[in-house]
Amino acid sequence: MERYADVKLANLERTLESLTPGAVSGTAGLRPLLLHLEITTRCNLRCLKCGHATDPPGSERISPRHLAYSVIETFDEFFAAAAKVHTFGYGEMFLYSKLQRLVQRLKSHDCVVDGITNGALVGEEEINWLVEFGYDELTFSIDGVEAATMQRLRGVDVERLWATLSYLRDRKREKGADRPRVVVNFVAQADNYHELPDLVRKLTDLDIYFIGVNTLHRPDSTSSDSYFQLYREYSLRNVSRHDVEQVFARAEKLAHQASIGFASYVDWEGEYGQPVTELVQLKPASNGHTTAEISDEPPSLPPFYCAHPWMSVYVHADTSVRVCCFMQGSVGAASSGEELESVWNGERITEIRNAVRKGEVHPACRKCVQAGRYKGSFLELEDIRRTLT
DSSP states (O other): OOHHHHHHHHHHHHHHHHTSTSSOOTTSSSSSSEEEOOOOOOSOOTTTSSSOOOOOOOOOOOOOBBOOOOHGGGGGHHHHHOSSEOOBBBBBHHHHEEEHHHHHHHTTTEEEEEEOOOOOOSHHHHHHHHHHOOOOOOEEEOOOOHHHHHHHHOOOOHHHHHHHHHHHHHHHHHOOOOSEEEEEEEETTTTTTGGGHHHHHHHHTTTTOOOEEEOOOOOOOOHHHHHHHHHHHHSGGGGGGHHHEEEEEHHHHHHHTTTTEEEEOOOOOHHHSSSSHHEEEEEEEESSSEEOOOOOOOOOOOOTTTOHHHHHHEOOOEEEESSTTTTSSSSEEEHHHHHHHHTSHHHHHHHHHHHHHHOOGGGGGGHHHHTTGGGHHHHHHHHHHHHHH
């Protein structure tokens, strides 16, 4: 980060100042330190756990669209100030025809760039320019080591994935490059968790940087009845917690032996604390689908409990803007850099900042607070600080 180092550091300092108790109400940094670009909502797969498979036809979040590159071209001042940019959303990033141009643009602004892929569309051509431009971190979603498991859960030819990862490893070695770092995300459920240790063994020689383990997210008021039934049948609560923890421990040991980072993000108490019938209260919705009621009682929170309103924006493929991926509603629309500037300093986002500044839960933030996702915002800010300093 040489060319734009000064403006990015100034943005970081301004952001940190804005998060102190004496800060002026509603103020923020020069521009977002973290930009999340949902470049597409299209996907080539229909994984059973994903809304592309479980949402009713016509649902907003899976409506097929791309973020117009003509819009992205107007964001250069934001790229100059941003430390990190995510290039993914509720779709497969490699379906975006201008992804290569976008990555080249972001790297020319010294941004750290990362994304998530199912890997099915990543071939040698894509790997060549990913390595050439120094794409920083690419996460592959892999939910099993057996061919039948990956075909059933994701509809992916797992042998092709191994070939892709092997080529990426070899290409980086040829170029003497350490980017992109490769992360693997594994979603553990009752019918695949036992494959995790063997997956780690398979990944040992593929230059994997980190393995993260998640589980099926708990149903909430936005979940369809088909997803609720999927959760009932395949969540980890259907198997012994002791057995699952033992398998995870073996996998973690294997990862450490191979110098691969490993972390489990499973909320064990939440996963096994209540039976699913007590987790949510089901009721029929006007659209004929089952919904879930969540307690409206917000937790007691300190001032400035979340950093996201001061450091990040999420631009959707339809140009609507949120503070983060969990926020409900939007803070405006950004079909140009000028509009994004207005959103960043606008009334709606200032209202959210003022609530968080006082330790209050803005209605748009309720879902995030209930899920506890806000707790990771300062970890992201600290990661950005380390990157810039």
